[in-house]
Amino acid sequence: MDVTDAGTGAAGDGFTPLQVLRSLDSGPRGLLETGAEERLARLGENVLPAWRPVSWPRRFLGSLRDPFTSVLLCLGLVSALVTAWGTACVTLVLVLISCLLRSGEEHRADRSTAALRELVATTATVLRRTSADAAPRAREVPVADLVPGDVIRLGPGDLVPADVRLLRASGLTVHQSALTGESAPVPKHPVESPEPPVSSSGPFAQPHLCFQGSSVTSGSGTAVVVATGGDTRFAAAHDGRARRRTTSAFDRSVQGISWTLIRFMLLTPPLVLMANAALRGRGLETLPFAVAVAVGLTPEMLPVIVTTALARGAARLARTNGVIVKRLPALHDLGAVDVLCLDKTGTLTEDRPVVEGSVDGTGRPDPEALRWAAVGALWTLELAELPAPDALDEAVLDAAQDDAEAGDESSPLSLYDGVAALPFDPVRRLATAVVRQPGRPGIHTLVTKGAVEAVLDRCVLEGRERERLLALAAREAERGLRLLAVARADRPARTGAYTPADERGLTFLGLVTLRDLPAPSAADALGVLAARGVAVKVLTGDHPGTASRVCHDLGLRPGDVVTADRIDVLSGEELARLAGSTTVFARCTPEHKARIVAALRAGGHTTGFLGDGVNDLPALHAADVGICPRNAVDVTREAADVVLAEKDLTAIDRAVVAGRRSSGNIATYLRVTLSSNLGNVIAMLTAGLLLPFLPMLPAQVLVQNLCFDAAQLAFAFDRPAASVLRRPTVLRPRDFLRFITGFGLLNAAADLATFGVLTLALRDPAAPDDETAFHAGWFTENLLTQALVMVLLRTGRTAAERRAGGPLRAAAAGLAAVGVLLPLTAVGPLLGMSALPPLYYLLLGTVLGLYAAGLSAARRRDDRRRDDRRPYDGERGRCGSTVSGGRPG
DSSP states (O other), X not given: OOHHHHHHHHSSSSOOHHHHHHHTTOOTTOEEHXXXXXXXXXXXXXXXXXXXXXXXXXXXXXXXXXXXXXXXXXXXXXXXXXXXXHHHHHHHHHHHHHHHHHHHHHXXXXXHHHTTOOOSOSEEEEEEESSTTSOOEEEEXXXXXXXXXXXXXXXXXXXXXXXXXXXXXXXXXXXXXXXXOOOSOEEOOOOSSOOOOOTXXXXXXXXXXXXXXXXXXXXXXXXXXXXXXXXXXXXXXXXXXXXXXXXXXXXXXXXXXXXXXHHHHHHHHHHHHHHHXXXXXXXXXXXXXXXXXXXXXXXXXXXXXXHHHHXXXXXXXXXXXXXXXXXXXXXXXXXXXXXXXXXXXXXXXXXXXXXXXXXXXXXXXXXXXXXXXXXXXXXXXXXXXXXXXXXXXHHHHHHHXXXXXXXXXXXXXXXXXXXXXXXXXXXXXXXXXEEEOTTOTTEEEEEEEEOHHHHHTTBOOOTTHHHHHHHHHHHHHHTTOEEEXXXXXXXXXXXXXXXXXXXOSBEEEEEEEEEEEEOTTHHHHHHHHHHTTOEEEXXXXXXXXXXXXXXXXXXXXXXXXXXXXXXXXXXXXXXXXXXXXXXXXXXXXXHHHHHHHHHHHHTTOOEEEEOOSGGGXXXXXXXXXXXXXXXXXXXXXXXXXXXXXXXXXXXXXXXXXXXXXXXHHHHHHHXXXXXXXXXXXXXXXXXXXXXXXXXXXXXXXXXXXXXXXXXXXXXXXXXXXXXXXXXXXXXXXXXXXXXXXXXXHHHHHHHHHHHHHHHHHSSOTTSHHHHHHHHHHHHHHHHHHHHHHHHHTSSOSSHHHHHTOHHHHHHHHHHHHHHHHGGGSTHHHHTTOOOOOHHHHHHHHHHHHHHHHHHHHHHHHHHXXXXXXXXXXXXXXXXXXXXXXXXXX
């Protein structure tokens, strides 16, 4: 049997430590150096499966998978086949620019992310022998050189370098929040014959197993390595299957819009050819015109504008806020997020407890329990030689110092002399300090504090006193408080050592209650996110009461807290409904978090997930956009789409705003160009059937598209109105189709009205001279209407907001100037256009005035309709209780 299979299988399925060692062909004295070297050569280094960096050429070719880019490439090739070289060259240049911009920006983000990588651990203390008869020698070896069967030593502050099973331990506690999300250290100790893990808790709750990615908080231990490298739980959390992302919100939106347009584009050339052949007797000579019309329907600049807008937003975030966007479309997804899922630890709280108060056995406030807890904390810290101060002890001492500064100096801590300390032990679940009280010679006082059940087991209690005190503790825990039970006992002074056996016959003093300290910026950030239509969901591994209390402290109404055991019995559809109406989920495993995020997406929401540990990887992959702080574990940073400078909701709000700015510009561009293009295509197809000649020559269509495309670059540099930032920006294909159809028909009406104007202004439109004038008139009108559309359909609720679009207004003015002046220059005759009579411009001004009035009225009606469909207000978004509807429009 392979040693890795043997060790992994024997680690927690009823095997004794000796059986595990035998299965790994090892022993308590460790491996031979030669055996370790042979295993290293055979099994490989103890390193995580590395993400192979994507080369720049491969990334460039990957950019071609974008739907619009692929369509443009096909149209360019078709244009080349029909010898429409101008159309082909312009289209292929647009494809090249888009791919260069996208691949270059993502390559830059990869370089920034690579600079953040850190090693999980660098060295480990391992026992090895030079020969079978030699004594084992402890030495430091690189973590990469560890192999299954190695016996290692763990001490305070060590990072667990591989998956191990404990052989011996003393007071060992391990912080495995990076794996499970639980903020409190977990006690670990050897077990002779372990029971199979409970499905709801998984292997991480097994006391005899420690996993790569966790760290030793206190105590020491000796363990045997059972899994390394890609066989560890740490690596399994981000294997190839887990890394495969589902389609993001941006991909879904763009693909939906793309395929709608592709259908139109595929139908257009055949329709043009058949209609001209049937009604006008024209043959393949209309093929270049048909291809030009299809190109005219395509938003050729979309890949360029999308990439430019997102790249500018990503660069601004990195420059001003230290936020790295690794995947450019993730910036759009941030702007579309309407549900943000996160853990409370380190995000909503500072991960630092503070004392709420202290109560006696009846539940009444009593400072005596806090004072004695502070005495015990002081001398435990002084005498126990802990590697790092315990967070609970520090919180108790801070509270006692605050009481002293407030005037309570009845019994200063400095009056007590420390004698001995029994540090916290995960098996005992308590700590004891032995002190001498002032004025009591010959008496030693034991001060014991720890878990409520453990302390009560060592107290002298009468009748049903234990049940009453446990009920009191349960009520305090339901309030979201951590509890520290305090007891004491007097003993005759002695010189011998104190042991846990002396922790008996104690007198219960009371409970010290502690709470998690909310992060200073969290409450304000939650309010801002709510005002932006982003509902926050708290997914935590902590106690329901603790999570609920934190939410109350921050003004986030938790409602009914749902625990993991309820999630297990729900179907996907039932969980989607529950997730939409629930704010807090407690006791969550990594799988629960991923299910909740996936259920929210299935319910029609665009989700973001903020996490920093390996336990968060499934949820990061399940979300539309995965977010992590810079100090997250290495694999989490690699899996995330967005890396924050720090774990702060304020930074997320800034990233959301940047995403909405970029998305708002993209959405405005799409609405403007698609409605204008559709109107022009409808008008040209109609006029082409009514006129004895083509309404516009292919070269004129190409030049018109080039001018419009160049002007539309301004969308990437526009600063959208404040109204765009108030709600998620989602590109819905159905909404776009409705918008572009309505406004496209309005644009076509203006174009066809121009057809009537040209008929009145020209003597004989069928004459050669008037044919060139007709082309010039329609060319001018098309560019002028497109300029009007750019200004009047720009995102913004008020006229003042629309007038603020400086780059767009300048680009529209330039476009209008080209439309009016180009036919009058020497270039006009080369393109088949001639000067127009003054009457035309007078009549055209009337048409454009009526068109502008109709456009403004239609825009106001569309704004009102979209406002009526908005499902969020600030308070409802903040409490997160009404998110179960569709995405906001």
